[in-house]
Amino acid sequence: MTPPGEARDRALDLLRRGDMAGGIAGLEGHLAAEPGDGGAWLALGAAYATLDRWADAAPALARAVERGGDAVEARLAHARALVRIGQLDGAASALQGAAAIAPADPRVLRELGVVLYDQRRYDEAAAWLARACEAAPGDARAAFALGLAHEARRDIAAAIAAYREAVRRAPGFIDARLTLADALASIGEHEQARIELEALLARERSHERAARNREVLRRALAEMRARRLLGKTERELARSALVVEAQLARRETLAPPVSVEGGGMRRTVRYTAPLLELHVTLDAGGGPGGGAIEALHLALTDPDRAARAEDDVFKVTVIGEDGRQAPVSYATGASLTFLREALGCPMTQASALYTSLLQGSPSVDWGGATLRFASVPGTAGKPGGERHGILVSQRG
Structure with a gap:
């Protein structure tokens, strides 16, 4: 009779040489005689997994966990097999057990986060994946998975920050760049999305989806610029998001028309x-x-109230320098929407221009227009009713 240790070693040698059928048969025979050999159960489960025999792998790996004490590898392998056969609750339990043994193991943290994501437990998933990112600063897939969890939680700013981190960790990570571009486009950041796709195509020139999406974004940017309100008429203004979403109503002419050089009245x-x-x-x-728009002046009639009120009208998303979503007031949402539409620029550019004014620039020139804070007269016939706000006018 062959000693148990020799039978197991021969079976493992067969597996190393690629004889999966012989190796599996040898391990099965060995385990019939030595059912307490946790290492052999782990090897058998791994062999079944190599052949995609997941229904066989899962119980073998469960035995490996039972016999292996604190072995993290067995728990990881068991969880992966359970995922393959659709037993997500069991997989989460197995990984939580592994995390209790090895709380800093980035593989355990990441895979637990992914399983929780698949269970639609998005808040828990994000927490575990954040720990995985800290435990493995170079793991781009952990950052990418964290972005997906944040996006499922409807925290698009945190998702974009995580996708950016995934790209930083692995610049050639195609899925991360594509998803980052999609997320940026979803909040109106078409220019930033296009830049990400250009970077992807610089590495993968034949990537069809990236090329197709880039062309879509180019058209969207061209359409945005074409909808620039300066130079348009009141017909286009009436269809703008600023007028429609804020429900602005047309009132009276503020002052009598004035003559301009060459005839006509402004x-x-x-x-x-x-x-x-x-x-x-x-x-x-x-x-x-009729007549073309030469200038637009947006004023807040109650600035304090507008600054305190949450923006639930324009639904502007602003991402801070730390990559997190910044709280947006009604005043900010209205101002950024106004600049974006008046100038026909992406929200990123509108935000940068608005920040420049807030930081004290007396005026800013951009795209053939001049921006500045200014005051205009109030309702005709009512002195002392000046309105203070942002003036955007054609330059030259």
Whole structure:
């Protein structure tokens, strides 16, 4: 009779040489005689897994866990097999057991986070995946999985930060760049999304999806610039997000029309909403309701209230320098939406221009327009009713 140790060693040697059938048969024979050999159960489970025999692998690996004491490898392998046969609850339990033994093992942390994500336990998934990212600073897949968990939690700013970290850790990680571009585009950051796709295509020139998405974004950016309100008429203004979402209503002409060189009359029209006023200066062209927009002035009629109120109208998402979503007030949401549409620029650019004004720049020139804080007269016939806000006007 062959000693048990020799039978196991011969079976393992067969597996190393690629004889899976012989190795599995040898281990099965060995374990019939020595059922307490945890290492042999682990090897048998791994052999079944190599052949995608997951229904056989799972119970073998469960025996490895039972016989192996504190062996993390057995718990990891068992959890992976349970995932393959759709037993996510069991997989989560196995990985939690592994985490209790090895709380800093990044493999355990990441795989537990992924299983919890698959169970739609997104808050828990994000917590475990954040720990995985800390435990393995170079693990791009942990950062990517964290981004997916945050996006499922509807925290798009945190998701974008995680996707950016995944790309930083692995610049050639295609799925991370694609998903980052999709997330940026979803909040209107078309220019930033295009930059990510350009970076991907610099590495993978034949990547069809990236090339297709880049063209979509290029068209979206062109359409955004084409919808720039400066130079348009009140017809386009009436269809803008600023007017529609804030429910701005057209009121009276603020002052009598004035003559301009070459004939015709320039006039200013007022639009109002509970917390906003929009003053629109139109040039001399066209008849009643005609003329092109030369300048737009957005004023907050109750600045303190607008600064305290949450933006639930424009639904602007602002991402801070730390990659986290910054709280956005109604005042900020309105101001950024105004700049984005007046200039036909991405939200990132609107935010940068607005920040420059807030930091004290007396005026900013961008894209053929000038931006500055300014005051305009209030309702005609009512002295002392000046409105203070952002003025955007054609330059030159």
